[in-house]
Amino acid sequence: MKLLSHIIKTEWKSLLRGKWVIGYTLIFLILTDTLLRFGGGGPETLLSLSNVMLLFIPLVGMIYGILYIYQSREFVELLLTQPIDRKVLYWGLFLGISTPLMAAFIIGSLLPLAWHGILALDGGSAALVLGLGGMLTLIFVSLGFVFGLMFYDDRIKGFGFTIVIWLFLAILYDGLVLMLVFLFGDYPLEQFVIVVSMLNPIDLARILVMLEFDISALMGYTGAVFNRFFGQNTGLVTASGMLMVWLVIPTWLGLRIFRKKDF
């Protein structure tokens, strides 16, 4: 534990000194503040923010994760020759670099929300959007780690793969779902689309945003499965649970690769 926190703290210090985590914070700070100034009130800002979050955090997270693996290659190898457990080193590196990125998003967005008084007004919604952003950061940094470790010697391939995965999860996936819905429109599809949406972390986060902001419309849907899913807490609990699974799988996969890998 002492070792883990030693690694995390060192990563934090070094990242904080690199200006760009601060830059990332500032981007969200300015973005949120601008949205609040020119976009009207609470829910509008939070929805715009969640749109940005759903689109860019996955991309930034993955690029950040994979870039870390590529840039710190020699250093990580040096650390691996020290008498420490690879497992501890992995958690130290992952938590050490993902948490500042997560904090950058949360703090950058939180401050304008606080000084414009939105927190007091829409505290719950704000917490949800920020929490989801934080969660997505962790998930996608760890995916970036996984891709970095998988394509350890081929950076072009690694970056290419990252971009393709992002395009797929953020945009194309929903297009495919829509296509399937229209292709098989004559069959009962409610369960199918729920399950399919659970398989994409971005969709999961989007559904949680939707449950917060669009529950009124969701209640207008008459299908029994949707109503049960969205009406009671089932949707909320399932989607949050799946999001946790989505955090566990890539971190676990990353750890597995990291432990077995030849550096």
Place this chain on the structure above:
Amino acid sequence: MPGCKTAATHKTCTANLELSMKNILLHTALMTILFLVSQSFIFAQVVVSPQGPVTSIKEAVQMAGPGETIEVHSGIYYENDILIDKKLTLNGIGNPVINGNGQGFLLIIRADSVIVSGFSLQKTGRSYIRDYAAILIEKSAGFVIENNRIDDVFFGIYLAETDGGIIRNNDVRAYDTREASSGNGIHLWNVKNPKITGNSVMGMRDGIYLEFAENALISDNISSENNRYGLHYMFSNGGQYVKNTFLKNGAGVAVMYSDNVDMTNNLFEHNWGGSAYGLLLKDITNSRIEDNRFYRNTVAIYSEGSTNVDIRRNHIEQNGWAVNIKSNSSRNRFTENNFIENSFDVRTDSPRNNNFFDGNYWSAYEGYDLTRDGIGDVPYRPVSLFSMIIERQPESLILMRSMFIRLLDQAERILPVLTPKTLFDENPKMQRIQ
């Protein structure tokens, strides 16, 4: 009934005698005067109390002469079908309870200028044939029903063929959750000029129901968690309802087959469900919907066959659909409203459009204002492609707010193909309308 009158007077005197213990001189004089003129004096009263001598309200009503007051002291009175057929004032002192034991009506008023206040009315009969109510007022005028608590009843306050009258600050509630077996909170049938104000109605079928009610004034009521509509207008012309709150009703508020209704400054909130509306308009003409706030309803305003309705300065926020307007609605004007973060702004069932949208604020508007006049330079099209997709494949609802859908919507807005071409707001405001 002279004997009866004497008894009543005697009772009054006894009460006053007790009072006079504190101030003997004054009250002796007063008592004498009262005794002499009691038969014709207007503030003559009958006291009902569990301790007697008069223990029944029915008995007291029989004893009291027209224009007299019956004072009912706290206690539980198991009575029903108390018929008031003369001008009387019934005052509950210390919140007396009239419990009908699940039988019949509690109070039946068939005289003008009756006042009932300060009672707890409980447990009427229930029937599929008769509308048993806590208070039934028939063919009367000038009545005042106020400050009563009506609890666990079939119907609450039932007005039939009345003129004028005030229903004020009453609290009506029941606990049946089925629409078919519950009654209405305040039920108006074939009435003129009623004033319904400051009441709170909860858990009924319709909170406030109007059928053939002319010029009703409905204000400052709170109607919540009713099984069907918070407020239900049928064939009721020329009325207005203002400053009411309609909360979490099964199907919201319905205004049907009526003309010249003013709907202003009301709050429609959290009316959720497959067929729930903040406000449902059916065959409404020449009416005004102004300065209302619609918050988190499945559909804020639903219109079917409405004509010439002005929808102005309403605040419509975070609803599923802000407006669902069927194509048989025409010449309705949506102006200066705030449409804020509704999942969908406008839904319609036809590519044709006979209604008018102008000068509203739409939070989903992404246009620009180069002319700096506070009005967007490109029109806003409030019917999104996605809302049409959902119409065809409801399951695609799960894709709401996804990037892919946004791209589709964006493309459609730039070049409308499937959405109504003539449904747009030519002058979308850049800022919220205060």
Place this chain on the structure above:
Amino acid sequence: MIEIKDLKKSFGDLQVLKGMNVSIPKGQATGIVGPNGAGKTTLIKTILGLVKSDSGMIHVNGTRLNGDWLYRKDIGYMPQVARYPENMRVYELLHFIKGLRDQEAVYEEELIEQFNLGPELEKPLRTLSGGNRQKIGATLAMMFNPEILFFDEPTAGFDPRSSHKFKQRVKKEKEAGKTIFITSHIMSELEQLVDHVIFILDGNIRYYGSMANLLELSSEERLEAAIARLMDEPLNNSASKNEQTKNSASTLKMEFA
């Protein structure tokens, strides 16, 4: 004491270590030489635990390598390419590694002084010259006074003065009885620092024995020439079988004869 038995490792189809056997006694200074891609780095990385072998065994001081990491407390490693987090300062890096090792950095100050790193301590690592970064690598490897030292192309980035200082230091470590491994392309350097040589070619150990013996066998004055001759020899399977010093030497003797 490091013992390697039948060590094999492939990367995909490429067999990098083809069954190596070698035993290195405590206190020996060994140079590892061979052409690029012969398997030098893989051998070192396997001993360091960076690469996991497919089969075979490695014992370091009697501990068999099986994924456990404790044995590395006796090892110091100076990598060929020294790259560190750009924004970290030198003293922070030293502090970081010290925090990882939980051992006393007995030679920290001595090495900083010896390599003249004092003025660099406050600087971010990205601003350091390549030579200074190499010196930090050397410091990190030696400051915990480990029993076994690996230097991978150590002098590549050094100016002559630093190079000299570094060699002085390594000699001192050698005199103190450390087990030392050095890979280098500069044979003259190895001549100064090591007394034994492992020559690897194509995944096999082609020669393991004392440098003197190698020079004698190949009748060359200098190591460079001796190695060059070894490389030119056509591959002879009998010679590549990983025998002990004597056997290898005799095989070579026959070949050179």
